[in-house]
Amino acid sequence: MRLSLSSTLVFASLFSVNTSIAQINIANLPTPNNSYLQSSDVYSARVKQGNGEWKTLHPRMAESQDELIPNKNNTLLHNRDFSFIPLSFTPQDGPITIQVTKNSNKISENVVFDASNVEVIGADSAPSKINNNTIEFTLSEPKYVVVNFDVNSNKHVDGQHEVVKHMLTIFADPINNDLVEPNASSGNTKVVYDNSTTWQELVDADVIVFRAGYHDLESRFGLKGIPVTHGTKVWLHQNALVSGHIIGYDANGENGNSWSVADNVEIYGRGMLYMGDYRNSPSTPNNGPYWRPNDKAHTSTSSPYMVEAVGLNGGENTKLRGVIIGDIMWHGVVVGWNSVIDRVKIWGWHGNNDAFRPHNGSVVQNSFLRPVDDSFYAFDIDVKDNLVWPSFNGGFITCGWAGKYNTGGIKVSNTTMVYPEWTNIGNNNGIVMSQIGTYQECDGITINTMDVYGDPIAILNLKTSSLVDNSVWWDKASDNPGVRNIEINDLTIYGRQKTKSLVDKAAQFNLEDVTFNNLLITEFSDEPVTNADRSMLFTGSAATNNNILNINSDSGETPPVTSExxxxxxxxxxxxxxxxxxxxxxxxxxxxxxxxxxxxxxxxxxxxxxxxxxxxxxxxxxxxxxxxxxxxxxxxxxxxxxxxxxxxxxxxxxxxxxxxxxxxxxxxxxxxxxxxxxxxxxxxxxxxxxxxxx
Missing domain, CATH: 2.80.10.50 (Trefoil (Acidic Fibroblast Growth Factor, subunit A))
Structure with a gap:
């Protein structure tokens, strides 16, 4: 065991454990000078529970990585920032009230008398005005909330496209044992990380602890990452900022960039795994080891293989819980079979920033995603109760990628999507999209109860891959390629569909059984969509084919059993x-x-x-x-x-x-x-x- 902290810091850490009996637990992440993460200069906030005293919250902010974002739509996506406020509370002690104040130098317009120019999505009350710059709302249970001062100075607009300039989210989690530093069981090794901890000590650890403070593993270990092996536990204190990424290793030193055999890994707590420092110089972004805008496919022999924030490809039974994963450099969380991702907050800024890619038998729940590529692959997983803010690239659900593997079986329920930023349908944008080749199959996508606040580019983008048969894995080729058995129930779009959805069957790409039940698009009609509306909302060879696409105005509820x-x-x-x-x-x-x-x-x-x-x-x-x-x-x-x-x-x-x-x-x-x-x-x-x- 490595314990090199002073008794003062140890006492502070122990004191933070005892706050589990408190009503509100407030995070205060570090903002070191040598990291891109900073205190928010756009928002301040405070909170109280019931009639208790007001307590100051600590918003943090990441700025857009403009040199890595395409300069399109008149720099629509540039010069932005993402603020977030983490806290925890016990709902049994009563609801909490949060007040958010905007910086009038950043967002100049006043809050109107009824706060109708402020949107708070997910809260348990409508916002109310406190003064020209401040609103308040309540939460009766831990949840994630988006706050949007819906005024001109907080928007970027290009034609029909509009994005929020100064984004803000509230990450309210429950107070539970995930806030408590773990101990190692008898015979196991616990390592409390500090700047003298070696990489090999992390490899040998059974429990890795990151206490409060800034931990710069990116500068120490680079692309080798934070190693975990079979059964490793990694815990992040709520005030821990860890610049690094996590990779599974086996006894032979094989790691998650190829295929991980590190099973039963648990990564949890309330701290932040931060990849914003995995960034080439903004003035020369195509020089250096990290993601390059001119080498997105990483074909250059001088460009190292990219690394995921959590790279446990093939590792089974991963548990990822409570942590924040910010400014990801490549893919986000890639884990194997029967994994659980719960209350994880993740975002990125540029292409290849996929969110979660767990394999069959896994669950993703109660999480926040702001991806700039695919949110989920359509493996046989259960996705429920999530808040999604898709940026300009990638689908919410993708059937797969260009000749690689077959998918199907995903079930998605109770999803809230806010302010989708797609500006074209492209190859891989939309709520459900296909980028699979003519040798792949996706059989089974179910979406139940989804609310979209904003204007998605399209609901469906179903067609064969633009890359056709790129790098086919022939041993996984399907005898029945195509996409089939998509059922979308109770989808409500509070806005419009910007372009027609694509449903395009081809000679070597079959489409079968795409069904909507109770689809409502408020700026199209105040009545549910039916088959009669297909030509106005869908395009492609199968857009009005009754044998492929059907839209029903009812919700498809299970009929009763009758005895006659x-x-x-x-x-x-x-x-x-x-x-x-x-x-x-x-x-x-x-x-x-x-x-x-x-x-x-x-x-x-x-x-x-x-x-x-x-x-x-x-x-x-x-x-x-x-x-x-x-x-x-x-x-x-x-x-x-x-x-x-x-x-x-x-x-x-x-x-x-x-x-x-x-x-x-x-x-x-x-x-x-x-x-x-x-x-x-x-x-x-x-x-x-x-x-x-x-």
Whole structure:
């Protein structure tokens, strides 16, 4: 163990641990002269809880990296800054009130009498005016909030494009044990970092602690980064500013720039991992080891491979929690399977600044993202309750990148997007975009409940890659390339779509089953969008193709289970009903009536039911195996239990309890043969049914 701090600082650190019983915990990050991070000269703020005393907050600020940002749209994106205010509080002790004061030399217009020229997105009250420069609002629970003084001196405008000049966010987190410095368990090594700590000591550590203060690892270790190995814990005090990046290493010295085998890494706390100092001289940005505007692909032999803020490619079970990651130099957080990213705050300024790229089985929640490239790859991950502020480059969800790998399965819910800065649809901009080649597949993107405050360039940008088959990984090539099974439910845009969304099927690039339920664009109509509106909002070869793109005005909620006999009508063959021709599972689709097409749904538990046929003495439909075989039986158990999963327009999937996510599917031969049915994970019309009366 390395302990080289004075007793005074140790006491201060211990005292900060005891503040876990306080009502409000206020961060005060360092602003050293040799770092780009600084105190905000645009905003000041204070906070109180209930009727308590006002306490001063400490806004910090990062300025735009103009030499790395394209000089387009009349320098729309230049000469800006991003301020943020971190704090923690316990909501059980009551709501907090925050007052924010703008610098009138930076933002000159007065707050109007009802504060209607100030937007506070995410707060639990509307802003109210205190004076010409100050507003206040309340938070009843820890959350992230965007504050925008919506006046001319706080805008950059070029034609139809507008961005906030002096950005401000509030990062309010809960008070919990993440504020407490960890100890090493028996037999493990804890290293408290200081300027004499060696890189090898970090490699050998089980627990790495960054206490309050400025820690410049970029100048000491450069691109080698902060090393973590299997099971390492890294903790950042809320007042720790760590200039560095984190890379996973294995016992052989292989690191995250290639493929990490550092599993079970935990990175947490409330401090800041800062990459703003990974920056070539602003006057000569194309000279030096870091990101170069003229060498974005890093093809120059003199340009070292770029490094992520957290590079744990392939490392499983990563836990990243509570920290701030600012001014990223290349990609943000790249981690492997079954990882959890929770309450992480991240932003960048230039291209290649992707936000989070976890692999299958991972969760991203309660976080703030301001990426300048893709927010998420469409791997099989769960993304929920996030605040996103996309800049000028990259998609919110990308299907993948130019010939590399297949994706699908992402589920996104309860997202707030603010002030998207896209100025063109380009190759890879929009809420859902495809930049995959003609050998890749993306199967499954679901978005539930998303509110957009501002004007996105487009909702969809679906087409084959502009790079076509660049660097194809042939061993991962798909037999069925394209994008399919996109479902977007309850998307509200409080603004307009700047250009038409692109839905462009090609000879070697298939598009299937793109569905919207309850899409509302307030500056287009005060009613939900329908198929009749497609030509005004979408373009491309499949923009009005009913077999590919469908827009429904309802929300697609799951219909109730009914106990009466009903017909089960196929969506693939309108007017044709599901028929049991005999007791051995002879099934067909027919357009006739009678008891053979009458079914009743008898509830079991947890939304499941038996599907009983009237003609066959209420025998139940049974999935004999996971693929092609069905039977009618009086059996009980999971194989005879089904549930409804809503799609749109009153249709639903019939999913098996025994074979999760597998659906009763009618093929094109279901009208003529009893073998025209199967269990699949498809999402097309053949998998969709609705109840009809007879």
């Amino acid at each position: 006999y009903v017909l089960l009508e196929s969506r693939l063959f309108a007017g044709y009903n599901f028929k049991a021709t005999n007791g051995t599972g002879g099934l067909k689709l027919v357009n006739t009536n009678g008891t053979m097409v009458q079914w009743r749904l008898v509830e079991t538990d947890n939304g499941y039911f038996y599907l009983e046929n009237k003609a066959q003495n209420n025998e139940r439909l049974k999935a004999v195996d996971g693929n092609l075989s069905f039977d009618l039986t009086q059996d009980t158990g999971n194989k005879v239990q089904w549930k409804k999963v809503a799609t749109s327009n009153g249709y639903f999937y019939l999913e098996s309890r025994n074979y999760p996510n597998k659906r009763l599917t009618a093929s094109s031969t279901a009208q003529t043969t009893s073998t025209g049915f199967s269990l699949t994970t498809n999402t097309g019309f053949g998998t969709q049914w609705k109840e009809a009366s007879f």
